[in-house]
Amino acid sequence: MSEKSIAIVGATGAVGLEFISVLEKLNLPIKNLKLLASKRSAGKTLKFKQTGIPVEETTRESFKNVDIALFSAGSSISRLYAEDVKNSGCVMIDNSSAFRMDADVPLVIPEINPQDALKHNGIIANPNCSTIIMLMAVYPIHKKYPVKRIVLSTYQAASGAGWEAMEELRKASIAYLNDQPFQQTIMPHPYAFNLFSHNSKMLENGYNEEEMKTFKESRKILHDDNISITATCVRVPIFRAHSEAVNMEFHNEAPSVEECKTLLDEFPGIKVIDDRKNNHFPMPNEASGNYDCLVGRIRKDESLPSKAINLFVCGDQLLKGAALNAVQIAKLLV
Amino acid sequence: MSEKSIAIVGATGAVGLEFISVLEKLNLPIKNLKLLASKRSAGKTLKFKQTGIPVEETTRESFKNVDIALFSAGSSISRLYAEDVKNSGCVMIDNSSAFRMDADVPLVIPEINPQDALKHNGIIANPNCSTIIMLMAVYPIHKKYPVKRIVLSTYQAASGAGWEAMEELRKASIAYLNDQPFQQTIMPHPYAFNLFSHNSKMLENGYNEEEMKTFKESRKILHDDNISITATCVRVPIFRAHSEAVNMEFHNEAPSVEECKTLLDEFPGIKVIDDRKNNHFPMPNEASGNYDCLVGRIRKDESLPSKAINLFVCGDQLLKGAALNAVQIAKLLV
Numbered sequence: 001m002s003e004k005s006i007a008i009v010g011a012t013g014a015v016g017l018e019f020i021s022v023l024e025k026l027n028l029p030i031k032n033l034k035l036l037a038s039k040r041s042a043g044k045t046l047k048f049k050q051t052g053i054p055v056e057e058t059t060r061e062s063f064k065n066v067d068i069a070l071f072s073a074g075s076s077i078s079r080l081y082a083e084d085v086k087n088s089g090c091v092m093i094d095n096s097s098a099f100r101m102d103a104d105v106p107l108v109i110p111e112i113n114p115q116d117a118l119k120h121n122g123i124i125a126n127p128n129c130s131t132i133i134m135l136m137a138v139y140p141i142h143k144k145y146p147v148k149r150i151v152l153s154t155y156q157a158a159s160g161a162g163w164e165a166m167e168e169l170r171k172a173s174i175a176y177l178n179d180q181p182f183q184q185t186i187m188p189h190p191y192a193f194n195l196f197s198h199n200s201k202m203l204e205n206g207y208n209e210e211e212m213k214t215f216k217e218s219r220k221i222l223h224d225d226n227i228s229i230t231a232t233c234v235r236v237p238i239f240r241a242h243s244e245a246v247n248m249e250f251h252n253e254a255p256s257v258e259e260c261k262t263l264l265d266e267f268p269g270i271k272v273i274d275d276r277k278n279n280h281f282p283m284p285n286e287a288s289g290n291y292d293c294l295v296g297r298i299r300k301d302e303s304l305p306s307k308a309i310n311l312f313v314c315g316d317q318l319l320k321g322a323a324l325n326a327v328q329i330a331k332l333l334v
Numbered sequence: 335m336s337e338k339s340i341a342i343v344g345a346t347g348a349v350g351l352e353f354i355s356v357l358e359k360l361n362l363p364i365k366n367l368k369l370l371a372s373k374r375s376a377g378k379t380l381k382f383k384q385t386g387i388p389v390e391e392t393t394r395e396s397f398k399n400v401d402i403a404l405f406s407a408g409s410s411i412s413r414l415y416a417e418d419v420k421n422s423g424c425v426m427i428d429n430s431s432a433f434r435m436d437a438d439v440p441l442v443i444p445e446i447n448p449q450d451a452l453k454h455n456g457i458i459a460n461p462n463c464s465t466i467i468m469l470m471a472v473y474p475i476h477k478k479y480p481v482k483r484i485v486l487s488t489y490q491a492a493s494g495a496g497w498e499a500m501e502e503l504r505k506a507s508i509a510y511l512n513d514q515p516f517q518q519t520i521m522p523h524p525y526a527f528n529l530f531s532h533n534s535k536m537l538e539n540g541y542n543e544e545e546m547k548t549f550k551e552s553r554k555i556l557h558d559d560n561i562s563i564t565a566t567c568v569r570v571p572i573f574r575a576h577s578e579a580v581n582m583e584f585h586n587e588a589p590s591v592e593e594c595k596t597l598l599d600e601f602p603g604i605k606v607i608d609d610r611k612n613n614h615f616p617m618p619n620e621a622s623g624n625y626d627c628l629v630g631r632i633r634k635d636e637s638l639p640s641k642a643i644n645l646f647v648c649g650d651q652l653l654k655g656a657a658l659n660a661v662q663i664a665k666l667l668v
Contacts, residue, residue, distance in 0.1 A: 195570065195617065206632070228636070236529065236570050237570075303563060310566055312566060312568075
């Protein structure tokens with residue numbers, strides 16, 4: 001592997017900071033690391049492998065001599081610099097939704113469709129966090145027993161809306177516990193000890209964008225237009241790990257619970273936690289900071305026993321849901 | 335309506351206190367109110383309609399001259415006194431699961447099967463909280479368009495495990511926010527900013543008791559053995575209102591979203607909150623303290639558009655999930 005020059009755009013955000021930590025842990029061969037952010041954050045210094053690196057303001061010139069640029073600064077920033085990145089001969093790995101559904105942009109989960117990453121035209125998209133975490137649990141089974149329909153309910157953490165949302169959850173909770181008033185500015189609804197329908201844009205069909213992403217992105221990643229997904233996406237007062245209740249109906253007969261466990265156990269990036277005796281199943285507190293997605297509650301659906309199963313998955317939104325998946329994509333390129 | 339003598343067993347518990355408040359609000363004709371609890375709580379004084387009432391220790395003699403006894407002190411206490419209650423000519427309205435599935439014990443949601451309440455043999459059971467809140471949202475539609483199968487995911491509050499669990503959530507959250515250690519004693523897992531699979535007993539089939547209650551109790555309440563329910567029950571860090579994501583598949587063609595809204599709007603005890611423009615849907619903070627169950631996110635299931643719909647319901651676990659429903663049953667008897 002030749003050493004690469006890597007840039008992080010949005011380096012001071014919740015995902016940006018995880019990019020730095022994951023680049024260290026996965027030990028990518030890095031020649032040079034460039035930390036980019038908005039003018040407001042420029043001048044800060046962040047640590048990478050014991051060395052302080054100054055954060056620079058992102059400009060159209062930032063991508064010269066950069067091989068891979070990891071973007072996590074929102075769709076508008078990704079769109080703003082996409083041409084500059086491409087013209088510099090650099091590859092953008094984009095955590096935003098800007099290009100995910102573009103026909104010439106691969107949408108990649110390295111454990112599932114690594115081969116797609118190599119067909120890029122300068123941009124590779126990182127899927128939506130809920131989609132990644134769901135498919136990590138679905139794909140090991142789907143690969144052998146094709147899934148026809150998924151009924152999905154999510155329990156999504158604050159981190160999906162950035163560190164400001166995590167901070168709002170913290171501050172709102174402190175105020176609530178002290179019987180103090182609190183006015184939210186990031187989330188549309190009170191977040192302390194409360195939950196609410198996902199705060200993404202509501203569409204004509206009554207679904208929000210987050211819900212439709214799980215459907216559309218899954219079809220693209222799996223290269224399977226015969227899978228359908230109906231989702232209910234909910235924000236819960238949890239800091240950084242998403243949980244998802246997944247009901248999977250198969251085209252043919254459902255595999256046994258034991259076989260599902262074996263298929264999941266053998267899959268990289270998955271840890272099965274399904275200890276019925278001790279009522280120990282996946283939980284956000286154990287998924288947080290964990291590179292693996294935790295899967296459990298694997299059981300036949302008693303309402304459709306020959307055709308469907310239920311399971312529950314937890315994954316760190318900032319890691320496998322964002323930074324880890326993106327750095328794994330980068331690793332496919334080096 | 336003739337005045338009744340009413341007893342509350344478990345008067346100092348989370349549901350017990352709501353019994354007192356709901357008895358006041360629903361203005362039942364009460365001749366005498368007796369507050370009963372364990373020896374430990376006896377001697378306390380609680381207020382009912384501006385009058386202090388001393389809490390007495392429950393004994394086998396407690397039910398003499400009592401017409402209706404509202405029980406919420408756990409299954410073992412309900413079992414312990416059931417014969418004494420019946421022998422006193424008193425009717426037990428039991429919030430525990432002790433007798434719910436007994437063939438001669440009606441299981442009643444007053445808006446759904448009030449006629450069953452009158453067929454009692456001294457005991458009427460109050461259904462499980464998740465079941466009540468789910469069926470309040472399902473029945474108005476099911477009555478006209480029979481439901482075949484439900485995929486249910488719950489987001490359940492601490493109150494279902496009593497006020498000790500609510501206190502544990504509060505204390506664990508304070509400790510978490512202050513970076514202090516905390517050892518839980520009520521819940522099996524850390525509760526601060528965390529969620530976990532429902533803490534009821536795990537059964538052979540991989541479902542916990544709470545999940546199987548939603549299935550079995552629904553069939554009994556609806557008098558319909560053709561409805562199947564597969565549930566995933568989860569505790570979330572919320573104090574007192576349950577939320578539930580409900581996917582309903584119909585035997586025949588699904589009704590339109592507009593018709594579902596109309597059917598729900600017209601049903602007593604339901605408030606439709608489905609404001610897509612402002613992303614305002616049912617939330618626990620608005621369901622808490624509310625006698626109505628809140629229903630929204632009503633939409634066609636895009637994975638099965640001619641046959642299924644999704645909706646989201648929130649209800650106060652201590653009110654419609656427990657005390658309110660029980661007092662409404664008492665009202666049917668007076």
